Amino acid sequence: MKSSEKNSMIKTAFGTVAFAGALLALAGQAQAAATIVINNVNAAGIGFNDSTPATPVGGNNGTTIGQQRLIAFTHAANIWGATLTSTQPIVINAQFSALTCDSASATLGSAGATSTFRNFANAPRTNTWYSYALANKLAGAYLGTANAAQINANFNVNLGNTGCLDGTHWYLGLDAAHGNDIDFVATLLHEMAHGLGFQTFTNGSTGAFSSGYPSAWDYYLTGSATGLTWANMTAAQRKASALSVDKLYWAGPLVTAAVPSVLRQGQPGLTISGTNAGTAAGVYAVGEASFGNPVTKTGLSGQVMPVVNADGSLSLACDPISGSAALAVKGNIALVSRGTCAFTVKVKNMQDAGAAAVLIADNAAGAPAGLGGSDSTVLIPSVRIEQAAGAALLAQLGKRTRTASGVVALLNISGTQYSGADAQGHILMYAPSVYASGSSVSHYDTTPFPNQLMEYAISGDLTHSVIPPEDLTFRLLQDIGW
Numbered sequence: 001m002k003s004s005e006k007n008s009m010i011k012t013a014f015g016t017v018a019f020a021g022a023l024l025a026l027a028g029q030a031q032a033a034a035t036i037v038i039n040n041v042n043a044a045g046i047g048f049n050d051s052t053p054a055t056p057v058g059g060n061n062g063t064t065i066g067q068q069r070l071i072a073f074t075h076a077a078n079i080w081g082a083t084l085t086s087t088q089p090i091v092i093n094a095q096f097s098a099l100t101c102d103s104a105s106a107t108l109g110s111a112g113a114t115s116t117f118r119n120f121a122n123a124p125r126t127n128t129w130y131s132y133a134l135a136n137k138l139a140g141a142y143l144g145t146a147n148a149a150q151i152n153a154n155f156n157v158n159l160g161n162t163g164c165l166d167g168t169h170w171y172l173g174l175d176a177a178h179g180n181d182i183d184f185v186a187t188l189l190h191e192m193a194h195g196l197g198f199q200t201f202t203n204g205s206t207g208a209f210s211s212g213y214p215s216a217w218d219y220y221l222t223g224s225a226t227g228l229t230w231a232n233m234t235a236a237q238r239k240a241s242a243l244s245v246d247k248l249y250w251a252g253p254l255v256t257a258a259v260p261s262v263l264r265q266g267q268p269g270l271t272i273s274g275t276n277a278g279t280a281a282g283v284y285a286v287g288e289a290s291f292g293n294p295v296t297k298t299g300l301s302g303q304v305m306p307v308v309n310a311d312g313s314l315s316l317a318c319d320p321i322s323g324s325a326a327l328a329v330k331g332n333i334a335l336v337s338r339g340t341c342a343f344t345v346k347v348k349n350m351q352d353a354g355a356a357a358v359l360i361a362d363n364a365a366g367a368p369a370g371l372g373g374s375d376s377t378v379l380i381p382s383v384r385i386e387q388a389a390g391a392a393l394l395a396q397l398g399k400r401t402r403t404a405s406g407v408v409a410l411l412n413i414s415g416t417q418y419s420g421a422d423a424q425g426h427i428l429m430y431a432p433s434v435y436a437s438g439s440s441v442s443h444y445d446t447t448p449f450p451n452q453l454m455e456y457a458i459s460g461d462l463t464h465s466v467i468p469p470e471d472l473t474f475r476l477l478q479d480i481g482w
Contacts, residue, residue, distance in 0.1 A: 034084035034137075036077040037091045039149060040070065047096025047157055048073075058173015068172040069096070069184070075174050076188035076464075083466055083474055084196070084482060086137035092195065093149040096157035101164035104342050108182060108458060110438065111153040111191035116201050117143050118213060124481055129215045131197035134481050151195030155187070176464055179376050186462045190453055193466070193473050197480055198454055199442035202230060205435045207238030216480040220252040221429060221441065224422065242441050243433050245367045249426035250444075252479030258468045259418055259425050264449045266413040268295040270359070270385060274303070276399045276406030280392040286359075286383035286411070288419070289371035290451050290459035291344055293381045299412025300381060302356050303405050306335040306397050313337075314361055314394060317346040321353050328402060330354030333409045335393055338363045338384065344373040347382045357411060358382035361390020366433045370446035374460030381411060420448025427472060430456050444472070 040048040050066040060075075062068035073094060084090070093114075099107040113131035117123075120139045123130065132150035135143055159182065160169035171178035174185060200217040201210040209218075218230035223241035229251065230238050241248050250256075270284040288295060305328045307315040315321075318341035321329070334355040336346055343360060350358045357380050362368055368384040385393075397405050413419075421427050428445035430436075436456070443456040451459035453466060453473045466473040474482070 034081050034086040035089045036081045037089050038070070038073055038077060039091060039093045041093050041095045042066075047155075048094065050096075054172070058171070058175040058177055060172050060174050062172075065172075069170075072172050072174065072184045073188055076185050076192065079189060079464060079466065080192055080196070084137075084477075086133070087140055088133075088136040088142050089147070090133045090136075090151070090196075091147060091149045092151040092153055092192070094153045094155075096155050098158055099154065099156040101156060101158060103163055103166045106156055106159055106165040106168075108159065108187050109153065109155040109191045111151060111194045112199065113195055113197065113201075114149055114152055115144060116210070116215070125216065125219070127213050128219075129201045129210055129213055130481065131195070131199075133195065134197045134216070134477075138481055151192065153188075153191050153195060155184075155191075176462070178460070180374065180460075182374075182458060183462065185464055186453065187458060189464065189466060189473075190458070193454060193477065194442070196477055196482065198473065198477060200230070202238065204242040204441040205239070205437065207233070207235030207240075207242070209235075217442075220250055220479055222249055222251040222426070223247060224249060242431055242435060244431045245369075245433055246422075246428055246431075246445070246447075248429045248431040248441070249422050250429055250476060250479075251426055252476060254475045254478045255472050256426055258472055258475045259421055259427055261468045262450075262452075262470065262472050263418040263420050263427070264413070265418055266297060266415055267417050267419050268383060268411065268413055268449075270383065270389075271410040271412075272304075272393065272407065273410070274406050274408035276396055277408070278396045280389075280396040280407065284385055284389045285368060286385055287368035287370040287447060288449060289343065289347070289373070289382045289384075290446075290457070290461065291371070291373050291375050291382075292347060292378040294449065295381050295383065295411050295413055297413045299410055300333075300357055301408060301410045302331070302333040304335050304359065304393060304397065304407045304409045305329050305332040305400065305403075305405055306394055307350070308394075312398075314390065316340045317349050320349050324402060326353035331356055332405075333357045333359060333411075335359045335361065335390065335397070337361050337390070342373050343371040343382070343384075344375040344378055347371075347378050347380065348375060350382075351378060351380045356380060357409075359390070359393075359409065360384045361393070362387040364433070369432065370455075372446060372455075372457035372459065374458065376460060383411060420445055420452070 116129040117135035158164040171181040201215040314337035317336035430443040439456040
């Protein structure tokens with residue numbers, strides 16, 4: 001039997017569109033098929049120890065902000081504890097602190113394994129890194145220092161303050177009724193999954209294995225351009241596949257088998273026609289929004305009307321519109337540009353002007369990703385289209401009148417391919433054309449419908465389930481050994 005070896009901590013981040021002192025105290029314990037121990041490492045008066053009075057909300061009966069945060073954490077831990085199986089306790093060091101944010105976006109949390117292990121007793125694969133908690137489960141023993149934390153989890157203490165996703169706060173209820181705020185339980189479930197092993201320990205920006213060895217994750221992460229898993233690619237091939245947009249998928253058998261029971265059959269698309277469509281006529285791929293009404297098989301049809309700046313370029317639609325601009329989009333499908341403000345802001349402005357739907361033209365080349373964000377007041381459907389598609393439409397829309405364009409858009413669902421999966425039924429992984437540290441590779445893509453817990457950006461319609469028929473998170477963890 002080879003001795004076990006460990007590796008350094010890796011962290012991943014859960015962000016919106018875009019999940020102090022070392023006062024160590026046992027805050028809570030969740031018990032079921034696995035025992036999860038939560039260590040509150042915040043100093044007095046901070047984060048989980050915040051003594052600010054709070055009114056009970058959504059089944060959370062805590063009377064201070066800190067108590068409610070701990071109760072929500074224990075609730076999420078109970079969900080994972082009832083789902084996992086392990087004879088070894090799973091210990092999480094948890095805290096609130098200042099994380100990256102600005103007025104329009106925020107990193108909600110970060111989490112990861114404190115160590116990784118290979119070549120331990122009962123390891124399914126040799127010379128392969130496993131997250132600390134999973135290694136303990138597989139070994140049937142506590143590796144490293146007894147009762148050491150296997151997961152570090154950190155959450156944004158400034159959320160909702162001026163300059164940090166202004167006006168959007170943590171929702172600490174246990175019922176998912178978060179409205180326009182951020183569901184803390186969903187964020188907790190997401191971050192704990194990372195710590196349990198929902199991540200690679202291979203460097204996606206360089207393609208280099210950690211200390212020369214692959215992660216358990218890398219045996220299922222597959223690039224369609226090569227047909228190889230990351231475990232069998234060269235570093236250069238791994239680096240390229242991390243930027244391949246829609247050509248990186250998960251080949252694990254349990255996730256793939258569950259895709260038909262979780263993801264919608266049929267993919268969204270945009271068909272352009274009409275008397276003035278000209279060279280813009282045709283069928284286009286789109287990225288769906290995680291907010292508003294979804295695109296349907298029946299579909300929605302209407303004339304496309306652009307919102308433009310004085311120079312004729314597409315507007316960012318970050319401000320409300322009125323007058324002739326509002327009259328033009330009323331009852332029609334508005335065309336605006338991506339950039340500067342949140343997708344929800346753009347679509348809400350168009351909805352307020354009376355638009356029936358919104359097309360958001362990308363500001364960079366590449367296949368259109370989904371539109372992240374959450375706003376329960378947005379009801380109309382919206383999609384992202386490629387930069388080239390937006391330019392082609394704008395060129396044809398130069399022939400429009402003030403209220404009509406003769407360019408007709410049909411948004412609908414068609415085909416048999418599952419939304420968020422490739423043609424063979426493998427769920428796609430997040431591989432944007434610009435590498436995003438902490439987000440790329442170690443998340444599902446943004447295109448699955450319904451939205452999945454382990455997409456890189458939180459969605460407003462998430463449930464608190466981690467299993468089919470709602471979610472594929474646990475199936476992936478089972479693929480790697482859970």
